[in-house]
Amino acid sequence: MIPENSYKSNDFVVAAEKLGIDFLIITDSEQVSSKFSDTVIINKFDAELNKNNIKKLKDVTHVLPVDHSALKFSGYLVDLLEVKGNKLESINLSMNKYESRKIFNSLLDIKANNEIIKNIDDINIFINKNGTSVLKPNYGTASKSVLKINNVEKNKEQIEKLMQDCFDQDLVIEEYIDGKEYALEGTIINSELKKIVIFDKPVEYKHPYFEESIYITPSE
Structure with a gap:
């Protein structure tokens, strides 16, 4: 295809x-x-x-x-x-981030609360309850329009732009999980994972955005 x-x-x-x-x-x-x-x-x-x-x-x-x-x-x-x-x-x-997170939460020790939001008030309520969070389109790909939010007032301009850009789909807000980021390349066949390579992502994001990056080789 x-x-x-x-x-x-x-x-x-x-x-x-x-x-x-x-x-x-x-x-x-x-x-x-x-x-x-x-x-x-x-x-x-x-x-x-x-x-x-x-x-x-x-x-x-x-x-x-x-x-x-x-x-x-x-x-x-x-x-x-x-x-x-x-x-x-x-x-x-797998393309539905809200449903994917529900599945991950049911299987993994590391869990993150998430909700589908309709407006900025929903975002404020979620952040007041869960702290730093990530806002993203439910069906987005390649980290496009993914926004880290610490404070709604501080990030209001970016939030409004994201909501305008993604007017045709649901937006999901999710707890931010702090830590170093790694990527895994592999295959899953009949529910069995075969790892090809695990590598770190050396680029520091220019928050509040998470730019998609292509790596020629692992940094270490």
């Missing part, structure tokens, strides 16, 4: 070719189609596949999205074709 604006597409194709894997590309992009014209199906990710294209997928055994914008459509395909991959239900849960 290759979305139009993914910078990762070619790496996945090259890897599949090196491994000798037969693959088919489904994309919402004419540009991608022209590059890999012999193995491509074009389909909008918010539209169901037609019967003719479904027939072309009869030999598919796995579905792999290469970017977050293809996740829900890939889940739809996994359910439709009954093949290996992430089901739509699990994708919907």
